[in-house]
Amino acid sequence: MAETESVSSSLIQRFGLQDDDISAVDAVIDGESESVILYRQGLQVRAWLNICPHAGRRLDYAPGRFLRDQGHLVCAAHGASFELNEGRCIAGPCCGAQLRMLRVDESADGTLGFHTATSSD
Template sequence: MSVPSAVELARLDALSDPGFLLVEAVVEGDAEPVILYREGAQVRAWLNVCPHAGRPLDWAPGQFLKSRDGHLVCAAHGAAFELQGGNCVSGPCKGDALRAVPVRVEDGRVLLG
């Protein structure tokens, strides 16, 4: 039985620190836009879908707004999401959360799963 190879989403050095990168990944069988957020050696990931209206969070392809207090801000309706777990802390979907995508960093690569 063969072990499936890990899917590389990006090289760690392709992400600013701190910073965002938009990538495409197959999540539960569907190709989805995924936001990667790097903070030091740690990377978190979420689907690029605001839980309020299902719209992308970026204001232009791959361009994300980060508030002065360190939240990811939805460009469509201003919802603010904390960058630890993706929880909405203000705006029209307060109490909801971004849908997390499991990633890990290994040998300088950001891997799905």
């Protein structure tokens, strides 16, 4: 069974995650405490580890606060720009690299579970 951390929907609401909003929560992924980027688009929530592939630093400029430019997520440290469908870098020092995506599962009670892409259930 894959390791997963659940975050209740009330926690996400507490962070103010609205449609087309980006936020971050802390979760345990594969036994490690990680900052997780959450992006909501309509009913879909996408999640990535909050680690820039260029230098291994967090992308937010303050905890849970992210820069956006023309609909893209921008790394506060070095200005890399990421599209929000797959987390691929489209401009900057890591162009072509990708954020580490997490699978998001939602249970009937609204609890979100995060799984690494290589995990098997």
